[in-house]
């Protein structure tokens with residue numbers, strides 16, 4: 001049996017922040033990072049909320065939110081007891097907000113509505129049952145999947161992403177592509193997730209280079225914002241794979257931005273997975289859906305065409321090489337490979353990878369990155 005659930009009400013397009021006009025006489029608690037708390041975007045958000053509401057802000061979120069920040073957020077939520085929680089920001093702020101609401105509920109503090117408003121076009125966290133929390137001491141990122149993590153409302157307003165700088169646009173956009181690809185080859189993929197993943201991948205290939213080079217283009221930003229959510233809807237149902245399982249370790253150990261870590265692994269992982277017959281067939285189908293090769297091309301030709309297009313997309317997006325992205329020495333990287341292999345094997349996202357990988361294969365993928 002296949003399960004596909006739609007739990008988050010989605011509002012998209014320029015001006016969709018006006019959905020917040022429905023709230024009256026509520027205590028609205030906004031969770032964001034320090035950058036957003038001092039940016040004009042927070043004023044846009046406040047202006048969209050009717051004046052009869054009380055607004056408080058928790059702005060301690062950092063990239064890759066930590067257990068300590070979530071614990072602090074839970075303590076604040078216990079004393080503030082808001083009616084509505086608004087996660088406002090990139091995946092880090094949305095994940096932190098979702099985790100704080102989820103853990104608080106276990107402690108008996110519930111809210112009326114959880115709203116997710118992404119300001120990057122990447123993680124899809126606004127529509128997923130996932131959040132990722134980091135333990136900086138251990139260098140491990142813990143992905144958590146639970147149906148109670150779906151936000152009630154997601155607002156996709158492209159005006160909130162025009163200020164995202166090119167490098168973050170590129171990283172987050174390539175995270176979208178990774179979600180789409182992993183959802184597409186997952187053993188849990190279905191017609192429903194295929195439709196979402198295919199559309200998301202097509203949008204990324206068409207619009208990401210423009211979003212990177214001309215971030216002011218609202219129409220392009222809107223397409224990438226939709227792509228991120230479509231891919232989020234796909235992987236939330238079908239799961240991810242080894243790309244994310246390893247990328248979480250590069251983020252946990254070396255603080256590589258999530259999307260960049262995924263992007264650097266992407267083509268090596270496709271080549272690894274494509275040794276599995278079914279996965280190769282799925283990649284080939286996606287390459288054909290994106291018109292990267294003739295519909296008559298054999299599987300190997302189609303997979304190669306997909307890999308080539310991804311490498312070209314990375315070039316257009318100015319993705320750095322692994323060695324320049326890694327802010328440490330090759331020696332230090334090699335020393336941490338055993339820890340990363342062990343943690344990747346324990347990462348929940350590996351459960352839906354299309355070609356099972358053992359410790360030596362993951363070690364090999366990591367060694368090859370240097």
Ligand SMILES: NC(=O)c1ccc[n+]([C@@H]2O[C@H](COP(=O)([O-])OP(=O)(O)OC[C@H]3O[C@@H](n4cnc5c(N)ncnc54)[C@H](O)[C@@H]3O)[C@@H](O)[C@H]2O)c1
Nearest residue numbers: 035063064090091092119120123125128130131132163164
């Ligand atoms: N929940 C999920 O389903 C899911 C999926 C994938 C990744 N994640 C997690 O999400 C996190 C990554 O999220 P992200 O890639 O969105 O990055 P992020 O939230 O860490 O943000 C990256 C940077 O972009 C800045 N930023 C955000 N919006 C901006 C704007 N409009 N203008 C200018 N700067 C802006 C932030 O201040 C931050 O410095 C990671 O922790 C990752 O593990 C979650």
Ligand SMILES: [Zn+2]
Nearest residue numbers: 123175179258
């Ligand atoms: Zn991701």
